[in-house]
Amino acid sequence: MTAFAIIGHLARTDGGFSLNDLPGSGGRMDVLCRCVNASLFLSHDLRRDVDCYLVLLGAPSGPKTVKFSGEAVRSLSPDERSAGALIKKVIDIPCGSEFREGADGVSVRKGGLERLAGEHRFAVMDEQGMDVRTVDALPDAFLLSDHLNFAAAEEELIRDCPRISVGPKCLHADHTITVLHNELDRRISGWK
Template sequence: MISFLIIGHTASTDASFSLNDLPGAGGRMDLLCRAIGSSLFLSHGIRQNITCDILLLGQPHPGRIIRFSGNEIRNLSPDERNIASFIKKGLAIPAGKKFREAGPGLSCRTGTLADMLTEQKYAVLDESGIDIRKVPDEDLPKNFLLSDNQNFSDDEKNCTAHLPCFSLGPAIVHADHAITLLLNEIDRRESGWI
């Protein structure tokens, strides 16, 4: 299993955010939707071995985590609006400290970045890291942390300073593009294309 965790610094935690304004009222929810799409979708199917978590830090309940599980999710389409409707479903259930199911392959909990880092070992995807193509297979972890359009905050930097950090290329790209590039590198290694 491979997992992603994407921080949405301004992403709404109010289940009633408008599907007609994902960047504004949703707090750049569009970006998170595309990141979920990139992590889960193949041309004609869903990647079964992926879990994609988004950490929503916007108001009114900063610190909600929504999990999409590729092997269980049903009826997800790759357009932003459809993915956002799943996020709304996740936000609509009462959230506690453990993941609670909001539907097949969709669950929600409360939590912080520090919580997630305690529970699982991550590598950071960031332009400051080592070129992913040069990382030996045995050093490539299975869990990856990304930020949205904002840089990591000082607190987040302190939390993640000890983590391995990988770069996908010379250009600074959106989180969803970084995920596509990482999965391609993993696909290639697993299929002997390198």
């Protein structure tokens, strides 16, 4: 099982955003929706062995974590609005410290990176990190940030995590996920 976690520093923690304005009213929810799609979609199929976590830190009631499970998700199409509609649906359901499913394969709980960091051994995606092609054994969990850098408190939580880079240029989070999937696919299949 592979896990991707993306920090949404401004992402709304209630359904009070418009699907017609994911970047503005959603607090750059568009970035997170693209990451969901990059994490889960293949051409004509889903990656059933992937979980995608969205750590929502914006107003009004953060932090919350939304989990998309590739094994169980339904009603997800490969566009931002589809992922946004599922996020909007689940983040308003009452939840506590454990994940509560609000749609097939999509669940929510209170809490953020601190809790996730205790559950997964993340590699942090960082353009200054080790080249992914030189890392012998890749981990099964990857942490990315949205359009903003990690905050100081987040850096403190992840200070001991390995840092990995997918190349010499700074890529968008969803593009980084795609490159990581390609590298993992090549390694798993032995394809050269």
